[in-house]
Amino acid sequence: MKKFLAALIAILALCAGLAYGSDQLTKSTGDTGNKVLNLYNWGDYIDPSLLTKFQKETGYHVNVETFDSNEAMYTKIKQGGTSYDLTVPSEYMVEKMKADHMLIPLDKSRLVGMNHYGHSFLNKSFDPHNKYSIPYFWGTLGIIYNDQYVKPGSLEHWNQLWSKKYRNDIMMIDSARDILGFSLISMGQSVNTTNSAELIRAKDKLNRLSPNVKAVGADEIKMYMAEGEAPVAVDWSGEASEMMSQNSHLHYVVPTEGSNMWFDNLVIPKTAKHFKAIYAFLNFMNQPKNAAQNAEYIGYSTPNMSAFKLLPKATQDDKQFYPTQNLIDRLQVYSNLSPQKVQEYNDLYLEFKMHH
Amino acid sequence: MKRNYRGLFFTPYVLWLAMFVIAPVALIIYYSFFNIHHHFTFANYQEFFSSGTYLTMTANSVLYAFLITLFAILISYPMALVISKLKHRDLWILLVILPTWINLLLKAYAFIGLLSHDGLVNDLFQFFGIPAQHMLFTDASFILVAAYIQIPFMILPIYNSLTDISDSYIRASRDLGATKWQTLTKVIIPMTMPGIKSGIQIVFIPSLSLFMLSRLIGGNKVITLGTAVEEHFLTTMNWGMGSTIGVVLIISMVIVMLLTNTKRKRRRTS
Numbered sequence: 001m002k003k004f005l006a007a008l009i010a011i012l013a014l015c016a017g018l019a020y021g022s023d024q025l026t027k028s029t030g031d032t033g034n035k036v037l038n039l040y041n042w043g044d045y046i047d048p049s050l051l052t053k054f055q056k057e058t059g060y061h062v063n064v065e066t067f068d069s070n071e072a073m074y075t076k077i078k079q080g081g082t083s084y085d086l087t088v089p090s091e092y093m094v095e096k097m098k099a100d101h102m103l104i105p106l107d108k109s110r111l112v113g114m115n116h117y118g119h120s121f122l123n124k125s126f127d128p129h130n131k132y133s134i135p136y137f138w139g140t141l142g143i144i145y146n147d148q149y150v151k152p153g154s155l156e157h158w159n160q161l162w163s164k165k166y167r168n169d170i171m172m173i174d175s176a177r178d179i180l181g182f183s184l185i186s187m188g189q190s191v192n193t194t195n196s197a198e199l200i201r202a203k204d205k206l207n208r209l210s211p212n213v214k215a216v217g218a219d220e221i222k223m224y225m226a227e228g229e230a231p232v233a234v235d236w237s238g239e240a241s242e243m244m245s246q247n248s249h250l251h252y253v254v255p256t257e258g259s260n261m262w263f264d265n266l267v268i269p270k271t272a273k274h275f276k277a278i279y280a281f282l283n284f285m286n287q288p289k290n291a292a293q294n295a296e297y298i299g300y301s302t303p304n305m306s307a308f309k310l311l312p313k314a315t316q317d318d319k320q321f322y323p324t325q326n327l328i329d330r331l332q333v334y335s336n337l338s339p340q341k342v343q344e345y346n347d348l349y350l351e352f353k354m355h356h
Numbered sequence: 357m358k359r360n361y362r363g364l365f366f367t368p369y370v371l372w373l374a375m376f377v378i379a380p381v382a383l384i385i386y387y388s389f390f391n392i393h394h395h396f397t398f399a400n401y402q403e404f405f406s407s408g409t410y411l412t413m414t415a416n417s418v419l420y421a422f423l424i425t426l427f428a429i430l431i432s433y434p435m436a437l438v439i440s441k442l443k444h445r446d447l448w449i450l451l452v453i454l455p456t457w458i459n460l461l462l463k464a465y466a467f468i469g470l471l472s473h474d475g476l477v478n479d480l481f482q483f484f485g486i487p488a489q490h491m492l493f494t495d496a497s498f499i500l501v502a503a504y505i506q507i508p509f510m511i512l513p514i515y516n517s518l519t520d521i522s523d524s525y526i527r528a529s530r531d532l533g534a535t536k537w538q539t540l541t542k543v544i545i546p547m548t549m550p551g552i553k554s555g556i557q558i559v560f561i562p563s564l565s566l567f568m569l570s571r572l573i574g575g576n577k578v579i580t581l582g583t584a585v586e587e588h589f590l591t592t593m594n595w596g597m598g599s600t601i602g603v604v605l606i607i608s609m610v611i612v613m614l615l616t617n618t619k620r621k622r623r624r625t626s
Contacts, residue, residue: 353579
């Protein structure tokens with residue numbers, strides 16, 4: 001018992017010592033005064049070398065904290081007690097935070113480089129005239145297939161997923177709006193429909209898909225697809241690009257009839273304090289060179305067209321992640337739904353998951 | 357003076373109970389009476405008990421938890437019986453407990469490696485000429501992995517109650533002409549009933565809401581109440597409904613406790 005206690009105390013002391021040391025180290029590299037910026041971002045969603053570069057150029061030290069879902073980020077900011085200067089919600093969450101008065105409008109006179117952004121990515125319904133948000137990355141929902149099992153070019157439409165060929169073959173991302181969304185699109189409806197009859201029809205159609213569904217999951221889909229466990233998956237383009245970097249047999253398709261287009265956006269929450277640092281950072285990230293470097297590191301599609309032109313030729317020509325304007329025009333963006341409708345989407349989705 | 361001291365010793369216990377048992381349960385019950393607009397309502401309960409989705413989900417959860425517990429007993433009892441007869445039984449029981457030192461998530465990922473299409477089990481199958489099977493995302497694989505994870509918690513109480521049985525009982529039963537089988541069913545099993553019951557209590561309840569495993573191994577084809585709780589707290593932010601399901605889980609826990617306890621009391625009084 002004595003030995004056990006001694007070991008326990010030793011481990012605790014070691015941890016405390018290390019924690020103190022790392023705290024000292026970050027303190028010495030950073031600035032303890034007002035020259036800081038608190039960025040609340042998704043995990044691994046910015047090139048760390050850009051943060052060093054930003055500090056060298058402007059002297060502001062960036063403290064990064066991370067979240068793993070829009071809802072978690074929303075709850076934490078809403079509860080208060082934080083001092084985040086910038087955060088990165090997806091489009092429907094921008095709308096929700098705006099409605100709940102949790103955002104501070106952007107001061108356009110202090111922003112430089114907004115002209116770099118493509119027209120397709122600005123002035124979207126979730127934030128007219130980009131009063132509150134700057135697009136950070138964008139992407140689509142689509143179909144990933146493994147060319148060892150699926151003939152390239154033979155799977156290009158949502159409706160083909162229902163084919164008997166793909167019995168027990170499809171993995172799907174665990175997200176109510178995306179799954180009901182592609183079912184709605186396959187019937188020519190809007191992904192933002194609030195019509196209960198349409199939603200029920202979309203769910204009934206999904207029920208008929210369930211013999212083809214192998215599993216519904218989240219991050220682990222990447223691993224399963226990379227290992228060839230399943231031939232087909234419905235997932236986001238960002239996830240797809242990560243899978244494809246691990247397995248060259250994988251391909252990503254955005255069905256031509258349309259799909260969802262998502263945006264992650266930089267916004268200033270009500271908790272912000274360091275406004276000089278915020279605008280310095282936004283203008284820094286607007287610079288094509290920096291945006292391009294970030295896009296290459298993350299592998300997602302950048303809305304910054306000048307940065308796009310700096311990307312390697314192969315990336316620019318990649319129709320999987322930078323689809324044609326024709327297709328972009330057919331992509332639909334999610335708008336924020338009332339809590340009742342969110343519940344309705346999720347209840348129907350749960351019914352689909354339980355359907356065998 | 358003395359009484360004061362006793363009060364002092366009692367405070368940590370009371371504080372612990374109040375902060376970590378009573379307060380959370382009270383909060384869950386409190387939240388379960390509110391809808392998404394923070395208005396007091398009974399609608400959550402009404403919805404739970406009138407919706408086919410939630411009732412099927414409850415039935416599913418109970419069925420899977422029952423199967424997991426059943427398989428855990430079927431494997432654990434003979435194992436505990438054998439181990440309790442071994443020479444170095446303390447070492448063997450340690451080996452059984454060993455897997456509980458490993459994080460649940462790691463074990464789940466290890467099983468993904470074993471059961472996947474190109475995994476070890478399929479390699480073994482192919483070695484014997486059996487074609488590769490799709491084993492992940494099936495009910496069988498979910499129950500297998502869940503039972504594997506629960507087995508140590510089932511073996512321990514059974515093993516303890518087995519080692520508590522004095523050898524003289526078994527000798528007496530032999531002397532009175534009982535066969536080995538009769539000794540097992542008429543003497544050993546009844547005497548280890550308390551161990552089996554506490555094993556059931558420890559295994560059944562967590563099995564009702566194994567949402568991590570139902571996602572990773574079951575591919576969300578097995579939907580249990582845990583899945584719904586996760587969704588209500590993280591996606592729809594309908595904490596009221598999530599809490600209502602929590603209350604239902606607490607009540608079912610109480611029911612299982614009562615069911616596995618009353619019989620023991622009755623036997624004692626008779």
